[in-house]
Every structure is written in structure tokens, then in C-alpha cells.
Amino acid sequence: MKKYLITDPKYYDNSKEKFKNYLKTIYLNHKIDYACFRDKENKNIEELADIFLKISQEFKIKKILINSDISLAKSAGFFGVHLSSKQFDEISCAKNKNLFVIISTHSKEEVLKAEILGADAVTFSPIFATPNKGKPKGERELANLVSLQDIKIFALGGIINEIEVKKCKSSGVYGFASIRYFLNK
Numbered sequence: 001m002k003k004y005l006i007t008d009p010k011y012y013d014n015s016k017e018k019f020k021n022y023l024k025t026i027y028l029n030h031k032i033d034y035a036c037f038r039d040k041e042n043k044n045i046e047e048l049a050d051i052f053l054k055i056s057q058e059f060k061i062k063k064i065l066i067n068s069d070i071s072l073a074k075s076a077g078f079f080g081v082h083l084s085s086k087q088f089d090e091i092s093c094a095k096n097k098n099l100f101v102i103i104s105t106h107s108k109e110e111v112l113k114a115e116i117l118g119a120d121a122v123t124f125s126p127i128f129a130t131p132n133k134g135k136p137k138g139e140r141e142l143a144n145l146v147s148l149q150d151i152k153i154f155a156l157g158g159i160i161n162e163i164e165v166k167k168c169k170s171s172g173v174y175g176f177a178s179i180r181y182f183l184n185k
Contacts, residue, residue: 001165001168001169001174001175001176002033002034002154002171002174002175002176003030003031003033003034003175003176003182004032004033004034004035004036004123004154004175004176004178004179005030005032005034005035005036005178005182006036006038006067006082006156006173006177006178006179007022007023007036007037007038007039007052007179008038008039008168008179009039009040009041009042010104011061011179011183013042014025014043014044014050015036015043015114015181016047016048019048019051019052020051020055020119022061023052023055023056024055026183027055027056027059027061027180028047028185029182029184029185030167030182032061032182033061033063033067033164033175033177034058034061034063034064034102034154034177035052035056035061035063035064035065035169036064036066036067036082036102037049037052037053037064037065037066037067038066038067038082039061039067040067044181045069045072045127046072046076049066049072049076049078050076052064052066053076053077055067055090062079063076063079063080063100064078064079064080064184065079065080065081065100065102067081067082067084068079068081068082068083068084068087069081069091070090070094070097070099073094073097073113074097074099075097078088078099079099079100080094080099080101080102080120081094081100081101081102082098082102082103082104082123083101083103083104083119084100084103085104085105085106085110087103088103088110088113088114088117091103091114091117091118091133092117092118095118099125100120100121101118101119101120101121102119102120102121102122102123102129102154103122104122104125105122105123105125106124106125106134108145108148110122111124111145111151111153112149115123115149115150115151118153119151120152121151121152121153121154121155121174121177122152122154123154123155123156124137124145124152124153124154124155124156125137125155125156125157125158126156126157126158127142127155127157127158127159127164127168128157128158128159128164129139129158130157132159133157133158136157136158137139137157137169137172139167139168139171141177142155142168142171142173143170143171143172143173146171146172146173146174152174153173153174153175154174154175154176154177155168155171155173155175155176155177156176156177156178159176159177159178159180159181160178160180160181161181161184162183164176164181165181
């Protein structure tokens with residue numbers, strides 16, 4: 001099962017040094033298959049994106065994405081982009097720029113729409129209880145969805161330790177994405 005790291009600025013704030021240490025600690029403690037730089041707060045996004053890209057490459061991460069920003073993904077040399085659930089109309093633009101596309105989904109209908117529009121993968125969430133993210137879908141709904149779709153699906157939401165990872169794995173899902181799971185050693 002693939003592991004997908006998503007960053008969150010609340011764990012490193014605007015500090016370049018804290019960000020470098022945050023990433024290096026995660027990469028030393030976990031084997032990451034996909035990594036997404038997600039930061040909707042800091043003003044020095046380009047600078048942090050460059051740090052993210054360089055450190056991820058140092059640790060041999062091949063599938064490095066940036067959240068939402070197709071132009072920056074292309075100009076900075078990212079492998080792909082992780083679009084929000086409000087960006088379905090931008091899938092073709094990202095694909096036309098030869099970017100790998102993951103899009104956030106929250107329903108079976110959105111997963112199907114993403115697949116039809118040509119996304120390479122989706123995150124489906126929340127699987128487990130997550131602060132401010134609504135009612136969890138649960139592993140049964142995840143397993144049903146996986147059995148019906150061909151697109152790569154990453155379980156997301158409330159995956160904080162091996163208990164949730166094992167539950168996701170039993171669904172047959174392609175992988176899981178998390179912020180908090182990767183903070184553990």
C-alpha cells in the first residue's frame with residue numbers, strides 16, 4: 001500500500017529551518033511514495049516549495065506534488081498537483097501540462113467524475129474521525145468504492161497510526177494519505 005505525505009504548516013510555521021527539520025525527520029522515519037506540499041497560509045510559498053522539492057529529491061521521493069497551484073507545479077518542476085474538490089474543472093489544464101493529478105473527493109459521485117475527467121488518482125475522505133471534516137465514511141464505504149472504481153484511491157482522514165492503516169489496507173485501497181500519521185516515529 002502506497003504512503004502519501006501531505007504537509008501542514010501548523011507543524012513548521014513560516015520558518016525555513018523548522019520546515020527543513022520537519023521534512024527530514026519524516027523522511028528519516030518513514031518510507032514515502034508520494035509527497036505533497038500543502039500550505040495555504042505562508043506568504044513565501046515559492047521558497048518553501050523549492051525547499052520541499054529539493055529535500056524530497058534528496059530522499060529519493062519521485063512523486064512530489066504541490067497543492068492546488070498548477071502553474072507553480074509546472075514552473076518549479078513538480079511531478080504533479082493535488083487539486084481541491086473545488087477544482088474539477090482544472091483537471092484537463094493540469095493534464096495538458098503533463099502533470100500527474102490527484103484530486104480530493106468526498107463522495108462516490110466525485111470519484112467517478114474525477115475518473116471520467118482524467119485524474120490519475122483521488123483522495124477519498126474522511127475515512128475516520130477528523131477534526132472539522134464531517135462524518136467519517138468508514139472502511140466499509142471505502143472498500144465498496146475501491147471494488148467499483150479503477151482509479152487509484154488514497155484513503156484520507158483520521159489515519160494517525162497503524163490501526164487505521166491496517167483497516168485501510170484490508171479495503172484493498174491503493175494507498176493512504178495523511179498529515180498526522182507521519183509525525184509519529
